[in-house]
Amino acid sequence: MSTLTTQDTGPVVHRAGPRFGAEITGVDLTRPVDEPTADALREAFAEHKVLVFRGQHLTPAQQVEAVRIFAEPFDHPTALRHPDHPLVYPYDVVKTGKAGTWHIGGLWRTPVFAIESLVYEEVSELGGHTLWADLQAAYDDLSAPFKDLLASVNAVYDGNAANYAQGSRKDAPGPPVEHPVVLEHPLTGRKGLFLSTSAKRLTGVTDQEGKALLDHLLRHASSPDYTIRFGWHPGDFVLWDNQATWHYAIDDYGTGPRRYRKVLATEPLRPATRTA
Structure with missing residues (x-):
């Protein structure tokens, strides 16, 4: 049973877009949640891929337990840790820099993180929104011959975990790692594009073909047709499916503040099978 209870109303899903994304109300993640509520949240996550919980103001330990509803938190080998919990990683863009590109987290490892989560502590009064794009919907809209081609293509990334820590110079040498550009989701079996702007090259095709393919795929997957957008207030909690979205x-927001805490997770939990 999950260690995290719910308010009397239970979780209510408010869809953020026609394809994916939702805000969840009726759940207080600062208290333990019972197993039916946890399973309902896992079902919502499997369906909507990005879940936002407003104004939760979770402590570092509560953030870890909230993520544990969905998957086991990940112990990052090189990230700077929060003084109050070793599985929480603090970010302050003034010190760590901004991540202003379309990306997937954890591409230095196989498999990548199943889930990423953030608790916002300080944000600018205006701006600083975050976009997500549905990589599975982007894949669905490709032609059948193009899908056949991509089935044998991998993307090459930097495989050194030290380059993915907060504020790192990202120049530590290390072996490359490859990921398929089409991923079959481990829980749902649904196929989706799986790539990031940090891809160095594609394998299985010539360098010239790879450059053209990568350029097209990055533009296609970031189309507004596949995106949702959220703005933030201190205390908001968000988690997303890192294997189905980027x-x-x-x-x-210029020099405005942006501080948040990150918790990562692997091996997502399946929602319980319903019986009549």
Whole structure:
């Protein structure tokens, strides 16, 4: 049973877009949640891929337990840790820099993180929204011959975990790692594009073909047709399916503040099978 209870109303799903994304109300994640509520949240996550819980103001330990409803938190080998919990990683863009590109987290490892989550502590009064794009919907809209081609293509990334820590110079040498550009989701079996702007090259095709393919796929997967957008207030909690979406933190807030805490997770939990 999950260690995290719910308010009397139970979770209520408010869809953020026609394809994916939702805000959840009726759940207090600062208290334990019972197993039916946890399973309802897992079902919502499997369906909507990005879940936002407003105004939760979770402590570091509560954030870890909230993520544990969905998957086991991940112990990052190189990230700087929060003094109050070793599985929480603090970010302050003034010190760590901004992540102003479309990207997937954890591409230095196989498999990548199943889930990423953030608790916002300080944000600019205006701007600083985050975009997510549905990589599975983007894949669905490709032609059948193009899908056949991509089935044998991999993307090459930097495989050194040290380059993915907060504020790192990202120049530590290390072996590359490859990921398929089409991923079959481990829970749902649904196929989706799986790539990031940090891809160095594609395998299985010539360098010239790979450059053209990568350029097209990055543009296609970031089309507004596949995106949702959320703005933030201190205390908001968000988690997303890192194997079905990619995200982009909009840098339109200049020198304004942006502090948050991250918890990562692997091996997502399946929603319980319902019986009549």
